[in-house]
Amino acid sequence: MFSTTTTTTTFLHSCFLLSCLLSALSCVSMFSGIETGDLEKRDDLFPQILRDEAVARLYELGKVSDGKNYLERTFLSPASMRAISLIRRWMEDAGLRTWVDQMGNVHGRVEGANANAEALLIGSHMDTVVDAGMFDGSLGIVSAISALKAMHVNGKLEKLKRPVEVIAFSDEEGVRFQTTFLGSGAIAGILPATTLEISDKRDVMIKDFLKENSIDITEESLLKLKYDPKSVWGYVEVHIEQGPVLEQVGFPLGVVKGIAGQTRLKVTVRGSQGHAGTVPMSMRQDPMAAAAEQIVVLESLCKHPEEYLSYDAHCSDSTVKSLSSSLVCTVGEISTWPSASNVIPGQVTYTVDIRAIDDLGREAVIYDLSKQIYQICDKRSVSCIIEHKHDAGAVICDSDLSSQLKSATYSALKKMEGDIQDEVPTLMSGAGHDAMAISHLTKVTHFCSLSVCFDMQFTLQNLTTNEDLNRWECCLCDVVEASVTLHKNMC
Template sequence: MISTFIFFHSFLFLYILSTPSSCSSFLSGIETGDLEKRGDLFPQILRDEAVARLVELGKVSDANDYLERTFLSPATTRAINLIRKWMEDAGLRTWVDQMGNVHGRVEGANANAEALLVGSHMDTVVDAGKFDGALGIVSAISALKVMHVNGKLQNLTRPVEVIAFCDEEGVRFQTTFLGSGALAGILPATTLEIPDKRNVTVKDVLKENSIEAAEEMFLQLKYDPKSVWGYVELHIEQGPVLEQVGFPLGVVKGIAGQTRLKVTVRGSQGHAGTVPMSMRQDPMVAAAEQIVLMESLCKHPEEYLSYDGRCSGSSIKSLSSSLVCTVGEISTWPSASNVIPGQASDEFPKSC
């Protein structure tokens, strides 16, 4: 089942690249089983090799028992080398930019035309699934490899560039889209000074990887919008909606805008066995109430938001179906079983 899924989506990429104007009509009425029987679609590349590469990339991890690859970690460095090798195998010219994004490009028949960008991110969350991000990278490379083997890569009407973005999840530095943000020119220079939990900054990590980080770097990385024809990304849904409604795929009209908040609640630290309940100011309890309130707000925003002229009824309706929030991390100080904490901190992303 998984191999068929990978084959179908790699095939979609192939036809988007080779016959963009007639792709939708070509696909109409064709079953996945019919596609696999066609001898000209190279199932050994679009299916077998693609699945093998996803499995291989899924084993490139900084942890032993689960998948974790964060911004320019040792595992990410290994993933960069692996992805770059696959790109070169597909006939692409490759390079790694100053933010750690991996690029593979073919100029096609008209090197001066606007380029089609495709790809996804190579970083992961903690204990990730192997398809998250990797599917979009591997499928794009597989499609281009088929064209390379067929001798049609240079017949593309415009340049095509596959990008494996260095950071989308924002796990290490709690700031998302470092890779794509740099290419879009929206990252401020202050991004270089953001520290991780070990107080290592983005700038430090870049230097560790022999990349000299400076404010001018962001200007060099930014893509001229006039040089880009469009962007296509294949991504696993990671949710239950498509499966629940019985759809094999969906076309994304927009992405979630994310805000990350770190909230610290301070109380009165004390011994757990001697401070009466009536005299306690326990920040952990207050944090728990806060989390429950946030859950309720995101489930029923219409009960909390007021109509003040700026928030219309349609906005409320949209929020009711799209707003999500998650408390993904909580900690206390001093974090001992027999001590009432002096403070509790929780971090949660809010998306809509």
């Protein structure tokens, strides 16, 4: 087990990781003359930039919020506009050329020694959910900027053999418009022109909302935001785990085998509105009771898919087995009309979030769930409408490459820690990341180890002490360098 205490060392880990990674990917040895395992020389690698300043920036960004006592920073809200200015200033401080595109993404780029080479992209999102954690998204942005600043101060930034671009994506969470990856989806070219017509709860369309923020976007300019796949070499995203697995097994990092596919549904149940005291129970057409039954069915199906799904050509034993280990379902939002304690509601609306690593299995769950929702509505004499609000396919990592990365991680840890009984955890990322959208731009099968599948995972609880700091830095650097040797012709 690895020790877990302080918060500030997380940044030094991730920043150091990115510094090593940038050097390796760009064929520049940032640590020429430093032997592997020479911990004393690595200890003074710009601690002010990679730790003190980065941590201060994390807390500063965490205070940029639309909520008074909690963190909330949704797509192009007043807080997001302040965050854009702040992040752009930090990028310029790191020696990067900056701009903000028409979807609100913040870019910081250095051309290096060969501006015509394929670029390495590093990104994460700056928007948040309501009552968000401070590390979500921000860790990837701030650590990337800090790593580049360290290289800039060291005179290495301009010597990189390929361009490097940091992107702070404007909308990954999809809170306001209930559609995710607005920022990264525009870069990847997967947003249809009709995206601009999507409305929020106030019936304000995305294109009108952008105009309110002095961003005039058209269908043509949206399409122009797409990057040329030939201009992109790979994509890296450092992200917190957002789960308890690494803390439970006692490892500071894990190898990600894939990102779960996700479907978001909006279910509307309509019945007969009535007085709570005068309508007999036998005569009610209560959409709330129907919705409650549907939600219980959803929970049962997702807990035990093997007991509910029909076995056929689209739902085999292997699919059901995969669902049993990866399927998660959530009803996160519910509303009623007219929402009064003494009124039988006339309408109930709730959201359903379904995630699984197996896309066919996820589709089978949606089909079976939809069928049962309609059956419950028929039984209770109410009507139902099911809307698909979002679909994203799973991103699966190359199994051979993931296995090699796992072996490299284990070897590095064993070299420094001695005998290690447990295996390096292989994780499925149940949280959706911008890498899912960018995988349409950069082929994940080729850049698997460098974009999605070698995703450094940090949790708030799973942090090391200063005493352990150099060991973890060396481990992360060694593992990344080991993964790079798998692509000998990349420069």
